[in-house]
Amino acid sequence: MSSFDLQAADWDKEPRRLLLSQKVAAAIRKEIQLTKNFRACEYGCGTGLLSFCLKDDIGEILLADNSSGMLEVLNQKIKDHAVDNMKTLMLDLSTHDGPDAAFDLVYLQMALHHIPDSRDVLLKFRRMLKPGGFLAIADLDSEDGSFHHGVFTGHKGFDRLALSMLLKECGFDAVKIEDLCQFTKLNARDVEQTYSIFFACGRAV
Template identity: 30%
Template structure:
């Protein structure tokens, strides 16, 4: 998946106060869409150091933390061990290269992950197959931002266009809204973030 090399380098210093704050706000936004999940399996996809998933883990039967960066996965493994968490597992995997076979989840969330993915339709299609029937894919990412110019990441997303693409894949009951605004939030630019909920 995109930018793995970059994340390998910053894994040990990733948990800055700013990132922790945004992860907390993201987890709070996600909680609105998580219902009766104590018996459900969750996946924090593109988990990084697990900042979002660790905030939500108590609400699920189990959580799988998935990332392409071995160093990021190592960081989350340290947290799981240090906090004596028993309902979590990790997986270092690149879904852009192959299907995530034999793994299923009732809730998949991806926070600020989509902007790093080159072939968005491919990844969303593969995640659709990972979801159990009735499951949710929850996406948090940046709204389209013309002030961001980068060949490393997408400059955000148009919620309506993303909804159309996901509808074509098969996702249904899609709803989205902007929930967070911040200064110098995205590549040094003021930006806003949205949350999108979809069902299989």
């Protein structure tokens, strides 16, 4: 059982997570002309907080994650709200490929830093997108390693310039990375600390 499986039942109880999703959804709407013809994929979707904010702007959404606990909570929410344009998929792109050229938009919130091989997963997003399709990422700016409690093997946030170059190398153009917001939470030493979040966007070449 992963740590995300264990956190899933209480994930939505932390208000800063929904607040962040609302800001990411607004940034996506501002940057991308969403339509009901869009097929989108949210990767590392957790309980689907972000996709619930966007579900009325997009035709179909595939929500993918490798935590069965998160997907169980999400499936219950989809059922409770009678949502008819969301499907879920257990998927780990570290070990599997996604569907080819299937999406107009791939988006993720606070998930990229959990995936050790950023280049590999960005190349997989590129292949999942139709030419001209959009990738949108909201994640942590470089931090001092205090964000996560317990054992953590992912990235201590991202340097914007390095990420921008990597996105271009992986087949994205029109790459933009801007400030999204900051939030304060207890760090690994149980002291309040402020972290900043960027919003990145690019188009599949």
